[in-house]
Amino acid sequence: MIDVIDAIKRAGRQVGDDGTTKTVTITRTYDAAVEDVWDACTDPERISRWFLPITGDLRPGGHYQLEGNAGGEILHCEPPRLLRLTWVMGDSPGRSEVEVRLTPGTDESTDFRLRHTAEVPPEFWSQYGPGAVGVGWDLTVLGLGLYLTGDPVGDPRAWERSEEARRFMTASGEAWRVAHETAGAPPEQAATMAANTIAFYVPADPQQT
Template identity: 60%
Template sequence: MTFVDDLNQAHRELLDGTRKTVTLRRHYDAEVDDVWQACTDGDRLSRWFLPVSGDLKLGGKYQLEGNAGGEILRCEPPSLLRVSWLYGPDPGFSEVEVRLSAKDGGTLFELIHTAEVPPEFWSQFGPGAVGVGWDLSLLGLGLHLRGGEKPDDADFIHTEEGRDFVFASARAWGEVYEAAGATPEQAAAIVAANTAFYTSEEGEGS
Protein backbone atom coordinates (compact mmCIF):
# COMPACT_ATOMS: atom_id res chain seq x y z
CA MET A 1 0.00 0.00 0.00
CA THR A 2 1.36 3.41 -0.98
CA PHE A 3 1.20 6.48 1.25
CA VAL A 4 -1.57 7.88 -0.95
CA ASP A 5 -3.50 4.61 -0.50
CA ASP A 6 -3.11 5.14 3.25
CA LEU A 7 -4.41 8.71 2.87
CA ASN A 8 -7.51 7.40 1.12
CA GLN A 9 -8.42 5.27 4.14
CA ALA A 10 -9.67 8.40 5.93
CA HIS A 11 -13.10 10.03 5.67
CA ARG A 12 -13.10 13.84 5.91
CA GLU A 13 -15.84 16.28 6.84
CA LEU A 14 -16.16 20.04 7.26
CA LEU A 15 -18.69 22.06 9.25
CA ASP A 16 -18.27 25.58 7.87
CA GLY A 17 -19.90 27.89 10.41
CA THR A 18 -18.74 30.75 12.58
CA ARG A 19 -16.36 28.20 14.03
CA LYS A 20 -14.79 25.79 11.57
CA THR A 21 -14.80 22.08 12.38
CA VAL A 22 -12.78 19.52 10.45
CA THR A 23 -13.24 15.82 11.16
CA LEU A 24 -11.09 12.89 10.10
CA ARG A 25 -12.28 9.36 10.65
CA ARG A 26 -10.41 6.14 9.85
CA HIS A 27 -9.87 2.57 10.98
CA TYR A 28 -6.61 1.22 12.39
CA ASP A 29 -5.79 -2.47 12.73
CA ALA A 30 -4.78 -2.09 16.37
CA GLU A 31 -6.49 -2.54 19.72
CA VAL A 32 -8.15 0.50 21.28
CA ASP A 33 -5.81 0.41 24.29
CA ASP A 34 -2.78 0.46 21.99
CA VAL A 35 -4.07 3.43 19.99
CA TRP A 36 -4.99 5.25 23.21
CA GLN A 37 -1.49 4.81 24.59
CA ALA A 38 0.04 5.95 21.31
CA CYS A 39 -2.02 9.15 21.57
CA THR A 40 -1.45 9.90 25.27
CA ASP A 41 1.97 8.54 26.25
CA GLY A 42 4.66 11.20 25.85
CA ASP A 43 7.35 8.82 24.65
CA ARG A 44 5.12 7.24 22.04
CA LEU A 45 3.77 10.62 20.87
CA SER A 46 7.31 11.74 20.12
CA ARG A 47 7.82 8.71 17.90
CA TRP A 48 4.98 9.45 15.49
CA PHE A 49 3.89 13.03 16.15
CA LEU A 50 6.00 15.56 18.09
CA PRO A 51 7.95 15.71 21.35
CA VAL A 52 5.63 16.85 24.14
CA SER A 53 6.25 18.29 27.60
CA GLY A 54 4.00 19.15 30.51
CA ASP A 55 1.63 17.48 32.94
CA LEU A 56 -0.13 14.90 30.76
CA LYS A 57 -3.26 14.35 32.83
CA LEU A 58 -6.73 15.88 33.18
CA GLY A 59 -6.39 19.59 33.88
CA GLY A 60 -2.68 19.58 33.08
CA LYS A 61 -0.91 21.81 30.58
CA TYR A 62 1.05 20.46 27.63
CA GLN A 63 3.33 21.88 24.94
CA LEU A 64 4.22 20.25 21.63
CA GLU A 65 7.70 21.12 20.43
CA GLY A 66 7.46 23.91 17.88
CA ASN A 67 3.68 23.62 17.67
CA ALA A 68 0.52 23.95 19.73
CA GLY A 69 0.05 23.80 23.47
CA GLY A 70 -2.86 24.06 25.85
CA GLU A 71 -4.81 22.30 28.55
CA ILE A 72 -6.14 18.75 28.79
CA LEU A 73 -9.88 19.39 29.09
CA ARG A 74 -11.28 15.84 29.07
CA CYS A 75 -9.53 12.50 29.49
CA GLU A 76 -11.64 9.35 29.58
CA PRO A 77 -9.39 6.33 28.89
CA PRO A 78 -9.42 4.68 26.47
CA SER A 79 -12.08 6.45 24.44
CA LEU A 80 -12.03 10.26 24.67
CA LEU A 81 -9.39 12.99 24.83
CA ARG A 82 -10.07 16.70 24.38
CA VAL A 83 -7.46 19.46 24.57
CA SER A 84 -7.27 23.16 23.87
CA TRP A 85 -5.01 23.68 20.85
CA LEU A 86 -3.35 27.07 21.05
CA TYR A 87 -0.62 28.38 18.77
CA GLY A 88 0.80 31.85 18.30
CA PRO A 89 0.38 35.09 20.26
CA ASP A 90 -3.41 35.48 19.75
CA PRO A 91 -4.77 32.03 18.90
CA GLY A 92 -8.48 32.42 19.67
CA PHE A 93 -10.67 29.40 20.31
CA SER A 94 -9.24 26.07 19.15
CA GLU A 95 -9.87 22.57 20.50
CA VAL A 96 -8.98 19.09 19.33
CA GLU A 97 -10.92 15.99 20.36
CA VAL A 98 -9.91 12.38 19.72
CA ARG A 99 -12.49 9.60 20.02
CA LEU A 100 -11.65 5.91 19.90
CA SER A 101 -13.99 2.92 19.68
CA ALA A 102 -13.60 -0.77 18.93
CA LYS A 103 -14.71 -1.75 15.44
CA ASP A 104 -14.07 -4.66 13.05
CA GLY A 105 -11.31 -6.13 15.20
CA GLY A 106 -9.45 -2.82 15.42
CA THR A 107 -10.06 0.81 16.30
CA LEU A 108 -12.24 3.51 14.76
CA PHE A 109 -10.24 6.71 15.20
CA GLU A 110 -11.96 10.10 15.00
CA LEU A 111 -10.22 13.46 15.23
CA ILE A 112 -12.32 16.62 15.47
CA HIS A 113 -10.64 20.04 15.33
CA THR A 114 -12.85 23.08 15.98
CA ALA A 115 -11.44 26.60 15.76
CA GLU A 116 -12.17 30.24 15.18
CA VAL A 117 -10.25 31.13 12.01
CA PRO A 118 -9.57 34.66 10.73
CA PRO A 119 -11.65 35.17 7.55
CA GLU A 120 -8.67 36.23 5.45
CA PHE A 121 -6.76 33.08 6.41
CA TRP A 122 -9.78 30.84 5.79
CA SER A 123 -10.44 32.35 2.36
CA GLN A 124 -6.83 31.66 1.36
CA PHE A 125 -6.30 28.17 2.79
CA GLY A 126 -9.69 26.77 3.88
CA PRO A 127 -9.74 23.44 5.73
CA GLY A 128 -6.51 22.23 4.13
CA ALA A 129 -4.43 24.49 6.38
CA VAL A 130 -4.90 22.08 9.27
CA GLY A 131 -6.21 19.17 7.22
CA VAL A 132 -2.99 18.42 5.35
CA GLY A 133 -1.07 18.55 8.62
CA TRP A 134 -3.48 16.15 10.28
CA ASP A 135 -3.28 13.81 7.29
CA LEU A 136 0.50 13.72 7.70
CA SER A 137 0.06 13.02 11.42
CA LEU A 138 -2.40 10.19 10.87
CA LEU A 139 0.02 8.67 8.38
CA GLY A 140 2.66 8.75 11.11
CA LEU A 141 0.28 7.15 13.61
CA GLY A 142 -0.55 4.34 11.21
CA LEU A 143 3.10 3.62 10.52
CA HIS A 144 3.82 3.64 14.25
CA LEU A 145 0.98 1.24 15.03
CA ARG A 146 2.33 -1.14 12.37
CA GLY A 147 5.80 -1.03 13.93
CA GLY A 148 7.31 1.32 11.37
CA GLU A 149 8.95 4.71 11.70
CA LYS A 150 7.48 8.09 10.87
CA PRO A 151 9.33 9.87 8.07
CA ASP A 152 10.65 13.31 8.92
CA ASP A 153 8.02 15.71 7.53
CA ALA A 154 10.57 18.24 6.27
CA ASP A 155 12.36 15.55 4.26
CA PHE A 156 9.29 13.50 3.33
CA ILE A 157 7.38 16.28 1.58
CA HIS A 158 10.32 16.86 -0.77
CA THR A 159 10.39 13.25 -1.95
CA GLU A 160 8.25 12.10 -4.86
CA GLU A 161 6.06 10.04 -2.52
CA GLY A 162 5.77 12.93 -0.10
CA ARG A 163 4.76 15.42 -2.79
CA ASP A 164 2.17 12.99 -4.13
CA PHE A 165 0.80 12.60 -0.60
CA VAL A 166 0.55 16.36 -0.02
CA PHE A 167 -1.03 16.98 -3.43
CA ALA A 168 -3.59 14.21 -2.80
CA SER A 169 -4.34 15.51 0.70
CA ALA A 170 -4.81 19.09 -0.55
CA ARG A 171 -7.14 17.85 -3.29
CA ALA A 172 -9.15 15.81 -0.78
CA TRP A 173 -9.66 18.87 1.40
CA GLY A 174 -10.58 20.90 -1.66
CA GLU A 175 -13.34 18.38 -2.38
CA VAL A 176 -14.52 18.62 1.23
CA TYR A 177 -14.53 22.42 0.99
CA GLU A 178 -16.60 22.33 -2.18
CA ALA A 179 -19.03 19.82 -0.64
CA ALA A 180 -19.53 22.26 2.25
CA GLY A 181 -20.60 25.02 -0.13
CA ALA A 182 -17.47 26.55 -1.67
CA THR A 183 -17.42 27.19 -5.42
CA PRO A 184 -15.17 25.07 -7.64
CA GLU A 185 -12.97 28.13 -8.14
CA GLN A 186 -12.63 28.65 -4.36
CA ALA A 187 -11.83 24.98 -3.86
CA ALA A 188 -9.19 25.02 -6.61
CA ALA A 189 -7.60 28.12 -5.08
CA ILE A 190 -7.20 26.56 -1.63
CA VAL A 191 -5.80 23.37 -3.16
CA ALA A 192 -3.12 25.43 -4.93
CA ALA A 193 -2.40 27.50 -1.80
CA ASN A 194 -2.02 24.46 0.44
CA THR A 195 0.17 22.49 -1.95
CA ALA A 196 2.40 25.54 -2.35
CA PHE A 197 2.54 26.10 1.42
CA TYR A 198 3.45 22.52 2.29
CA THR A 199 5.81 21.80 -0.61
CA SER A 200 6.97 25.29 -1.62
CA GLU A 201 5.95 24.34 -5.15
CA GLU A 202 3.34 25.30 -7.68
CA GLY A 203 1.91 22.10 -9.06
CA GLU A 204 -1.02 19.85 -9.64
CA GLY A 205 0.40 16.60 -8.31
CA SER A 206 0.40 13.26 -10.05
Protein backbone atom coordinates in the same frame (compact mmCIF):
# COMPACT_ATOMS: atom_id res chain seq x y z
CA MET B 1 7.49 3.25 -0.03
CA ILE B 2 4.04 4.58 0.84
CA ASP B 3 1.11 4.02 -1.49
CA VAL B 4 0.00 7.66 -1.45
CA ILE B 5 -3.38 7.08 -3.09
CA ASP B 6 -4.22 4.22 -0.75
CA ALA B 7 -3.14 6.25 2.28
CA ILE B 8 -5.38 9.16 1.24
CA LYS B 9 -8.35 6.85 0.61
CA ARG B 10 -8.02 5.26 4.04
CA ALA B 11 -9.05 8.52 5.73
CA GLY B 12 -12.42 10.25 5.66
CA ARG B 13 -12.69 14.05 5.76
CA GLN B 14 -15.47 16.49 6.64
CA VAL B 15 -15.61 20.28 6.79
CA GLY B 16 -17.94 22.39 8.93
CA ASP B 17 -18.42 26.15 8.63
CA ASP B 18 -20.44 28.09 11.19
CA GLY B 19 -19.42 31.62 10.31
CA THR B 20 -16.14 32.34 12.06
CA THR B 21 -16.04 28.87 13.65
CA LYS B 22 -14.64 26.21 11.33
CA THR B 23 -14.39 22.46 11.87
CA VAL B 24 -12.30 19.82 10.14
CA THR B 25 -12.87 16.17 10.96
CA ILE B 26 -10.67 13.29 9.88
CA THR B 27 -11.48 9.62 10.46
CA ARG B 28 -9.66 6.37 9.91
CA THR B 29 -9.80 2.74 11.05
CA TYR B 30 -6.61 1.24 12.47
CA ASP B 31 -5.88 -2.48 12.71
CA ALA B 32 -5.00 -2.22 16.39
CA ALA B 33 -6.84 -2.61 19.68
CA VAL B 34 -8.35 0.55 21.16
CA GLU B 35 -6.07 0.33 24.21
CA ASP B 36 -2.99 0.30 21.98
CA VAL B 37 -4.17 3.25 19.89
CA TRP B 38 -5.03 5.19 23.03
CA ASP B 39 -1.63 4.49 24.55
CA ALA B 40 0.13 5.55 21.34
CA CYS B 41 -1.79 8.86 21.45
CA THR B 42 -1.25 9.63 25.14
CA ASP B 43 2.07 8.13 26.26
CA PRO B 44 4.79 10.82 25.91
CA GLU B 45 7.51 8.38 24.91
CA ARG B 46 5.36 6.76 22.22
CA ILE B 47 4.07 10.10 20.92
CA SER B 48 7.64 11.18 20.21
CA ARG B 49 8.18 8.11 18.01
CA TRP B 50 5.50 8.97 15.44
CA PHE B 51 4.66 12.65 15.99
CA LEU B 52 6.74 15.11 18.04
CA PRO B 53 8.44 15.26 21.45
CA ILE B 54 5.94 16.43 24.07
CA THR B 55 6.38 17.93 27.53
CA GLY B 56 4.10 19.15 30.28
CA ASP B 57 1.61 17.94 32.87
CA LEU B 58 -0.29 15.37 30.83
CA ARG B 59 -3.50 15.06 32.82
CA PRO B 60 -6.83 16.93 32.90
CA GLY B 61 -6.20 20.55 33.77
CA GLY B 62 -2.53 20.25 32.89
CA HIS B 63 -0.74 21.94 30.02
CA TYR B 64 1.28 20.33 27.25
CA GLN B 65 3.71 21.55 24.59
CA LEU B 66 4.67 19.79 21.37
CA GLU B 67 8.21 20.65 20.30
CA GLY B 68 8.09 23.36 17.63
CA ASN B 69 4.32 23.06 17.32
CA ALA B 70 1.14 23.56 19.32
CA GLY B 71 0.53 23.61 23.03
CA GLY B 72 -2.48 24.01 25.25
CA GLU B 73 -4.56 22.63 28.11
CA ILE B 74 -5.92 19.11 28.50
CA LEU B 75 -9.64 19.65 29.02
CA HIS B 76 -11.09 16.15 29.25
CA CYS B 77 -9.77 12.60 29.30
CA GLU B 78 -11.72 9.31 29.34
CA PRO B 79 -9.32 6.39 28.70
CA PRO B 80 -9.39 4.72 26.27
CA ARG B 81 -12.14 6.56 24.39
CA LEU B 82 -12.00 10.36 24.52
CA LEU B 83 -9.40 13.13 24.70
CA ARG B 84 -10.16 16.84 24.35
CA LEU B 85 -7.67 19.69 24.56
CA THR B 86 -7.03 23.24 23.46
CA TRP B 87 -4.70 23.69 20.49
CA VAL B 88 -2.70 26.92 20.45
CA MET B 89 -0.11 27.82 17.82
CA GLY B 90 1.98 30.80 18.87
CA ASP B 91 -0.14 33.91 19.31
CA SER B 92 -3.05 32.63 17.21
CA PRO B 93 -6.25 34.43 18.22
CA GLY B 94 -9.55 32.73 18.96
CA ARG B 95 -10.60 29.45 20.51
CA SER B 96 -9.14 26.26 19.09
CA GLU B 97 -9.92 22.75 20.37
CA VAL B 98 -9.07 19.23 19.26
CA GLU B 99 -11.12 16.20 20.19
CA VAL B 100 -9.92 12.63 19.60
CA ARG B 101 -12.53 9.89 19.94
CA LEU B 102 -11.72 6.18 19.70
CA THR B 103 -14.33 3.47 19.18
CA PRO B 104 -13.52 -0.25 19.35
CA GLY B 105 -14.26 -2.03 16.09
CA THR B 106 -14.36 -5.69 15.21
CA ASP B 107 -11.32 -7.99 15.06
CA GLU B 108 -9.17 -5.78 17.31
CA SER B 109 -9.60 -2.69 15.13
CA THR B 110 -10.22 0.89 16.26
CA ASP B 111 -12.23 3.66 14.62
CA PHE B 112 -10.34 6.92 15.08
CA ARG B 113 -11.96 10.35 14.76
CA LEU B 114 -10.18 13.66 15.23
CA ARG B 115 -12.18 16.89 15.14
CA HIS B 116 -10.48 20.29 15.19
CA THR B 117 -12.77 23.26 15.86
CA ALA B 118 -11.37 26.79 15.74
CA GLU B 119 -12.28 30.44 15.40
CA VAL B 120 -10.47 31.32 12.18
CA PRO B 121 -9.83 34.88 10.94
CA PRO B 122 -11.87 35.40 7.74
CA GLU B 123 -8.83 36.55 5.76
CA PHE B 124 -6.94 33.36 6.63
CA TRP B 125 -9.84 31.05 5.81
CA SER B 126 -10.54 32.79 2.52
CA GLN B 127 -6.93 32.21 1.46
CA TYR B 128 -6.31 28.63 2.59
CA GLY B 129 -9.60 27.02 3.63
CA PRO B 130 -9.72 23.71 5.54
CA GLY B 131 -6.51 22.32 4.07
CA ALA B 132 -4.44 24.71 6.19
CA VAL B 133 -4.89 22.38 9.17
CA GLY B 134 -6.31 19.42 7.25
CA VAL B 135 -3.03 18.56 5.52
CA GLY B 136 -1.24 18.61 8.86
CA TRP B 137 -3.80 16.27 10.38
CA ASP B 138 -3.53 13.97 7.36
CA LEU B 139 0.21 13.73 8.04
CA THR B 140 -0.52 12.99 11.70
CA VAL B 141 -3.05 10.26 10.93
CA LEU B 142 -0.65 8.72 8.41
CA GLY B 143 2.23 8.78 10.89
CA LEU B 144 0.14 7.09 13.57
CA GLY B 145 -0.96 4.40 11.13
CA LEU B 146 2.58 3.65 10.02
CA TYR B 147 3.75 3.51 13.62
CA LEU B 148 0.98 1.13 14.68
CA THR B 149 1.91 -1.26 11.86
CA GLY B 150 5.59 -1.18 12.79
CA ASP B 151 6.67 0.74 9.69
CA PRO B 152 7.32 4.34 10.83
CA VAL B 153 8.95 6.88 8.55
CA GLY B 154 11.77 7.58 11.02
CA ASP B 155 12.26 11.30 11.58
CA PRO B 156 8.85 12.81 10.61
CA ARG B 157 10.35 16.25 9.98
CA ALA B 158 13.01 14.86 7.65
CA TRP B 159 10.45 12.71 5.84
CA GLU B 160 8.18 15.72 5.23
CA ARG B 161 10.91 17.14 2.96
CA SER B 162 11.00 13.99 0.82
CA GLU B 163 9.45 13.66 -2.63
CA GLU B 164 7.15 10.97 -1.27
CA ALA B 165 5.84 13.38 1.36
CA ARG B 166 5.38 16.10 -1.27
CA ARG B 167 3.16 13.76 -3.28
CA PHE B 168 1.19 12.88 -0.17
CA MET B 169 0.64 16.52 0.85
CA THR B 170 -0.44 17.42 -2.68
CA ALA B 171 -2.97 14.58 -2.68
CA SER B 172 -4.13 15.62 0.80
CA GLY B 173 -4.72 19.20 -0.35
CA GLU B 174 -6.86 17.91 -3.21
CA ALA B 175 -8.78 15.61 -0.85
CA TRP B 176 -9.62 18.55 1.40
CA ARG B 177 -10.77 20.48 -1.68
CA VAL B 178 -13.25 17.69 -2.38
CA ALA B 179 -14.43 17.65 1.24
CA HIS B 180 -14.84 21.43 1.14
CA GLU B 181 -16.94 21.25 -2.03
CA THR B 182 -19.02 18.46 -0.50
CA ALA B 183 -19.69 20.78 2.45
CA GLY B 184 -21.11 23.36 0.02
CA ALA B 185 -18.17 25.58 -0.94
CA PRO B 186 -18.26 26.90 -4.51
CA PRO B 187 -15.90 24.74 -6.63
CA GLU B 188 -13.81 27.65 -7.90
CA GLN B 189 -13.36 29.03 -4.40
CA ALA B 190 -12.46 25.61 -2.97
CA ALA B 191 -9.96 25.04 -5.79
CA THR B 192 -8.22 28.38 -5.15
CA MET B 193 -7.94 27.68 -1.42
CA ALA B 194 -6.57 24.20 -2.10
CA ALA B 195 -4.00 25.56 -4.56
CA ASN B 196 -2.81 28.09 -1.97
CA THR B 197 -2.57 25.38 0.69
CA ILE B 198 -0.62 23.02 -1.58
CA ALA B 199 1.76 25.84 -2.54
CA PHE B 200 2.39 26.46 1.16
CA TYR B 201 3.06 22.82 2.05
CA VAL B 202 4.72 21.88 -1.25
CA PRO B 203 6.62 24.94 -2.53
CA ALA B 204 8.30 24.81 -5.93
CA ASP B 205 11.66 24.93 -4.14
CA PRO B 206 11.77 22.04 -1.62
CA GLN B 207 14.39 23.97 0.38
CA GLN B 208 11.62 26.34 1.45
CA THR B 209 9.85 23.65 3.51
